[in-house]
Amino acid sequence: MHRYIPIVALTTLLPLKSQAFEVLNSIKPFEMISQELILDGQTTSSILNANASPHDYALKPSDVKKLRSSELVIWFGNDLESFLSKSLDGQPNTVKIEAIEGLSLREFGEDEHDHGHEGHHHGSYDPHVWLGPEQSRQVARAISTKLQELDADNTEAYRQKLAQFEASLDKTIEEVKAQLEPVRSEGYYVFHDAYGYYEEFFKLNNLGHFTVSPERKPGAKTLISIKTTLREQNVKCVFSEPQFTPAVIESVTRGTGTHIGQLDPLGTDIEVKKGSYFTFLKTVANSYSECLSQ
DSSP: OTTHHHHHHHHHHHHHHHHOOEEEESSHHHHHHHHHHSOTTOEEEESSOTTSOGGGOOOOHHHHHHHHHOSEEEEOOTTTOGGGHHHHTTOTTEEEGGGOTTOOOOBOOSOTTOTTOOGGGSOSBOOOGGGSHHHHHHHHHHHHHHHHHHSGGGHHHHHHHHHHHHHHHHHHHHHHHHHHGGGTTOEEEEEESOOHHHHHHHTOEEEEEEESSTTSOOOHHHHHHHHHHHHHTTEEEEEEBTTBOOHHHHHHHTTTTOEEEEOOTTOTTOOOSTTHHHHHHHHHHHHHHHHHTO
């Protein structure tokens, strides 16, 4: 009897192990997109939790183990997760998003929203592509293509998943457009320059940001300039973020009549499951709508 139990356990475990297919993502928003594209029985996870910053993250031994055991790894690239460059550059089982052919990326630069921040310390391209509906469509297509390449037996099933993703994305875009239409002309400030893809797509009226990179606090000159703008212009809202709760937002808005809202660029409270990416896009819309319609 004692010899029989391990044999049964072994024979039941072996097939499961051979069927395992793990998609590892650098951050949660990419995991939400991956979740829509994988097949039943496959799993997806992310290295960083929603409260960790990719800008100063250091790989743990458990992360390295995950990188080695995963069938596919998805990351933006050196502009966002430089801590992965050494492990992933040149590896065949990866999707490096900044290298996707034809992907339309925003460049960080000296623009009218920059307020003289040290943009060169941030990557040269805006990595927040998951906030852009069309960029996310291109990302999903690249992930699906890679899944089909790595698991060719299931090509048709992956194609169907991608078609479902794009149909749900189109539906979500129409819903968000309708929701944001009444507040499109309302002016606001964001804490950091993360929302450009979303704002450009849905034609929102961003008047500026406090900082390009959330790890860098805005200088006194910038804050004085923003406070003057809040007083002189009709600025409806200033948006903070759950990952960073700087007292500067409260001090700058004090006495101006400007409301404080909150935008979460990482979907911290959203559970990763089927449909979560579309829930995320709608949650961002809710945040804009609630504050700007006051």
